[in-house]
Amino acid sequence: MIELRRIFYVDDNPRDTELALNALKKNNLANDVVTAEDGEDALDYLYMRGKYANRPPGNPALMLLDLKMPRVDGLEVLRQVKSDPQLHSIPVVVMTSSREEQDLIRSYELGVNAYVVKPLSFTEFLDAIKQIGAFWGVINEPPPGTAHN
Amino acid sequence: MNAQTMTDATGQFMPQVSDEFTLNRWTALCLKLCQAAVTAILAGTLLILFGWMANIDLLTRGLPNWPATHPLTALCFFLLALGVWPNPSNKTSLLLRIFVWLALAAGSIQLVMYLLNAGIKLDQLLFPSLSSSSLEKPSRMSMPTALIISSASAALLLLLDKRQHLVETGQWLAFFPTGIGLVSLAGHAFGVTALFGIFTSIYTSMLACLLGLALFCRKPECGLMGILGEPGFASVILRWMLPIGITVPFILGFIQLWLRSHGIVERQTGIFSHVLAISLLFVLTALITAKAGHVLDLKRRKAENALRALNDELELRILHRTAELRESETRFRNLIDVAPYGIVVADGAGFITLTNPQADKQFGYERNELIGQAVEVLLPPELHQQHIAHRHHFSTQPSYRRMGANRDLEAVRKDGSRFPVEVALAPMNEGDTHLVVATVIDITLRKQSELEILQLNAELEQKVQLRTAELHDTNKELEAFTYSVSHDLRAPLRHIQGYLELLTEDTSNQLSDEGKRYLEIVSTSSREMNTLIDDLLAFSRISRADMQLQEVDMDTLVHATIESLRQDLKNRAIDWHIGELPPVCGDPALIKLALLNLIGNAIKYTRQREQARIDIGFQPTDEGESAYFIKDNGAGFDMKYIDKLFGVFQRLHRHSEFEGTGIGLANVKRIISKHGGKVWAQGQVDQGASFYFTLPLQLENSPCSQKEKA
Numbered sequence: 085m086i087e088l089r090r091i092f093y094v095d096d097n098p099r100d101t102e103l104a105l106n107a108l109k110k111n112n113l114a115n116d117v118v119t120a121e122d123g124e125d126a127l128d129y130l131y132m133r134g135k136y137a138n139r140p141p142g143n144p145a146l147m148l149l150d151l152k153m154p155r156v157d158g159l160e161v162l163r164q165v166k167s168d169p170q171l172h173s174i175p176v177v178v179m180t181s182s183r184e185e186q187d188l189i190r191s192y193e194l195g196v197n198a199y200v201v202k203p204l205s206f207t208e209f210l211d212a213i214k215q216i217g218a219f220w221g222v223i224n225e226p227p228p229g230t231a232h233n
Numbered sequence: 234m235n236a237q238t239m240t241d242a243t244g245q246f247m248p249q250v251s252d253e254f255t256l257n258r259w260t261a262l263c264l265k266l267c268q269a270a271v272t273a274i275l276a277g278t279l280l281i282l283f284g285w286m287a288n289i290d291l292l293t294r295g296l297p298n299w300p301a302t303h304p305l306t307a308l309c310f311f312l313l314a315l316g317v318w319p320n321p322s323n324k325t326s327l328l329l330r331i332f333v334w335l336a337l338a339a340g341s342i343q344l345v346m347y348l349l350n351a352g353i354k355l356d357q358l359l360f361p362s363l364s365s366s367s368l369e370k371p372s373r374m375s376m377p378t379a380l381i382i383s384s385a386s387a388a389l390l391l392l393l394d395k396r397q398h399l400v401e402t403g404q405w406l407a408f409f410p411t412g413i414g415l416v417s418l419a420g421h422a423f424g425v426t427a428l429f430g431i432f433t434s435i436y437t438s439m440l441a442c443l444l445g446l447a448l449f450c451r452k453p454e455c456g457l458m459g460i461l462g463e464p465g466f467a468s469v470i471l472r473w474m475l476p477i478g479i480t481v482p483f484i485l486g487f488i489q490l491w492l493r494s495h496g497i498v499e500r501q502t503g504i505f506s507h508v509l510a511i512s513l514l515f516v517l518t519a520l521i522t523a524k525a526g527h528v529l530d531l532k533r534r535k536a537e538n539a540l541r542a543l544n545d546e547l548e549l550r551i552l553h554r555t556a557e558l559r560e561s562e563t564r565f566r567n568l569i570d571v572a573p574y575g576i577v578v579a580d581g582a583g584f585i586t587l588t589n590p591q592a593d594k595q596f597g598y599e600r601n602e603l604i605g606q607a608v609e610v611l612l613p614p615e616l617h618q619q620h621i622a623h624r625h626h627f628s629t630q631p632s633y634r635r636m637g638a639n640r641d642l643e644a645v646r647k648d649g650s651r652f653p654v655e656v657a658l659a660p661m662n663e664g665d666t667h668l669v670v671a672t673v674i675d676i677t678l679r680k681q682s683e684l685e686i687l688q689l690n691a692e693l694e695q696k697v698q699l700r701t702a703e704l705h706d707t708n709k710e711l712e713a714f715t716y717s718v719s720h721d722l723r724a725p726l727r728h729i730q731g732y733l734e735l736l737t738e739d740t741s742n743q744l745s746d747e748g749k750r751y752l753e754i755v756s757t758s759s760r761e762m763n764t765l766i767d768d769l770l771a772f773s774r775i776s777r778a779d780m781q782l783q784e785v786d787m788d789t790l791v792h793a794t795i796e797s798l799r800q801d802l803k804n805r806a807i808d809w810h811i812g813e814l815p816p817v818c819g820d821p822a823l824i825k826l827a828l829l830n831l832i833g834n835a836i837k838y839t840r841q842r843e844q845a846r847i848d849i850g851f852q853p854t855d856e857g858e859s860a861y862f863i864k865d866n867g868a869g870f871d872m873k874y875i876d877k878l879f880g881v882f883q884r885l886h887r888h889s890e891f892e893g894t895g896i897g898l899a900n901v902k903r904i905i906s907k908h909g910g911k912v913w914a915q916g917q918v919d920q921g922a923s924f925y926f927t928l929p930l931q932l933e934n935s936p937c938s939q940k941e942k943a
Contacts (some may be wrong), residue, residue, distance in 0.1 A: 097724060103731045151718040181727065182719035182770075204727055204763050205736035 089145030105214040123156025146220040166195040173227040259462035264451030270447035274314035340382030385410040400457030407448040414441025575673035631660030787814035812850030818937035830897035838867035
């Protein structure tokens, strides 16, 4: 059977999180999904500190990352992940509301794996999540040390 | 023999004469005469001595009853003739002078003996054959002969002296022997036998005359003879009159005597005609002389008058020239005096020779008080040494230059206060004097203005910096704002849309048709709002973005634009007419955005046409330049709203007719303006619209080409 890999979803807006989880569920992607509410929370999870000190070890198979977040924003999270030898192999897909050129350029400079603008229509969003989840969560072979369910 | 070499050889002073040619000729003539006379004397004396030795009377006395020439006399003449010979060499000169002294001694002894009446028979000592028996008389030379010999030898000694006045004395003295000779000769000629006792013998007379001639001709350029040789009127008269005065009466007398002795004329007639002839000659000579003198006088007076006239004219010209000079100097003075800047002239040693009133005023001195002072008084004391060095440098390389170039120069007033100046130096030569002209401009006011300008500039700079900072802040805020809009305005829209779709999916079977319609309206509105946000963001981005200029192929870009609008072309019949489009130099992304708006509008507003037609091309306009155009046969617009056409959020159609945000054409205008182009439109309701725009064409010298070359 197909191994289900852990997906890490980082977004400060709970509605977006809900819609995303909804979309994953509707696409029958039953992977383990971990969510974080902002950049700091996300880094705590990845480095297993604070409330995540006792979480099961291993890096997520995919990180879906929003950019505009309070305190530590998505670009900073991306920078830290891609500059850390322990974390830089995690595939990171930026999911954001707008195609701001400066964000696009900066993200690719920092080594993002994909950049997706959230479509307005839920149907289109559903489609996008489906493709991203299927590719990174199922088809793509993650680097060693990636956590499984 | 040449006169020049002669004077050189004898070392004689040559008197200055105007006509050297005449004098040269005179000198040559005289010397020739002198030589001839000397030769004749030498020959004559030798013949006489031979006559004595051979006892030939003809050679010693001429006619038998005439007194004979004493052999000592002949010897003395021989010695004197040798002494007169012109231009002897230095050695012979001394010897010849001894001869002359010997002759003088012989003559003088004879004279002294005559005076003492004592007889030393010198002649008989020398010539023992001359015994008183064979020569009854004279047993010795006669007294006149002794006078001739002694005076002639004295005259010759004087003549041979180098001193001018002695030579002249010698010439005067030569008259004495010559005179005696001439008188004796005349006596012989006229046969005045009664006086033979006091006359010299015929040969002695002849020899005396010849010797006199030789003496006179010996120094033709000096004393009396010099006068004769001159080209002047007096000399000419003298040259002619002397020989005539001597010879003509003599010849006339001789002729008369001959005629009478032959009985051809009587005594009275002879004397009468002789006197008449002499008078006639005298009158004629006087008349000719007077005439010549008169002519000369006239000529001289005329020349004098001409000279005076010339003098007067010269005087006048000098006066005129002086007046001109004075006027010129006055003009120069005025020029210097009215000059609006100070002028200081200094000489080579650095002393002031001239100042103008402005300079005196600038430096606080009385008029002309500076003259004679060193220029350094006008400079700060700390610069004195340096200036002296500069001054020396300037005097070696004089040229026009600015003093203290590229630095501030200060001058010092009499009271010690200082003021900023600008000084230009120029060399000026006045004859052999080298002067330096310094032009001094007081630049106090200019310095003040410069300072004010500097202050104003600094203030302005500060203001600009302040404004720039403000603008920068505003821009930052604007960027933050649009970034925020981009994310935060979209998120709620997406949530509305997302939950709406979930609601529709989950509960659509529980809703009435009316409920479903409401949900549909909410969905459409949220989509419209999303479009509005997109357009607004694009609009703000155009003004912020830096342009990436490059060559843009308009043909390709137009076709790509139409391709990207394919969604809007579904179920549409559009007749496309696309002409040739030259490339431009611009930002392709921005130009594509403009084309999207313009072509999109054309497609949108021809929606109600069954057969739509859209023309895209490039053509010359009425304004003389060429523009791209996009024409359609759609809804068009009323030209009275043309001012609103390119404004933000301005719409000329109701929403129910044609959807839109009112930002598209504002974007077009911004993009074209940003490229330095123009955009305008023409339209008529229901008759279609035409949009024109210009863009910088891709040419040889456009920025794109230069960039590619670089």
